[in-house]
Amino acid sequence: QQQVRQSPQSLTVWEGETAILNCSYENSAFDYFPWYQQFPGEGPALLIAIRSVSDKKEDGGFTIFFNKREKNLSLHIKDSQPGDSATYFCAASENTGNYKYVFGAGTRLKVIA
């Protein structure tokens, strides 16, 4: 049973477009949602994160939109560049003081120049 689902599995956009990556979850107790960016051969690196008390978080060209009622969120990458080509993982955790993340399977983004 996958607790965190991501769509699409892969996405190709043109340079300058906004890429939209989707994530949904099942566990109502999840309250923290980081997005990780992973380049081939490297470990995941934290990109941006949101808590469930917020419905939007912006950092540079990256924006998370969060819908608690629908249990979904999306990562928008504005003005996508070829250097943004990577796999993006949505993760979720509960506020138990013993953090472990549940990861989605990732969206592989390709930005074409």
Added chain:
Amino acid sequence: GPKVLQIPSHQIIDMGQMVTLNCDPVSNHLYFYWYKQILGQQMEFLVNFYNGKVMEKSKLFKDQFSVERPDGSYFTLKIQPTALEDSAVYFCASSSQGDSDYTFGSGTRLLVI
């Protein structure tokens, strides 16, 4: 920024042998984690570790697995004996607090043959 180092980056081992995966966490971090990623799938939580003890382990953390961090040296994941299904990428992560963001290593690609 600060990095988590994982040694080795690749390991090929015969089924039934023992393997030790090493992780050098960020120097002032106190919480340590192992995640397992099978090719094309999401990262899955194995275990977290604090103050010399396992805090929580998942069903994937079989009896053949063990972790330790003797006296501030490497945080290790030992598998003894290995099985074919242990082939995966193993990511180590560390964090300063239990509820703060992770820093991931680049992973150890383990192939059991």
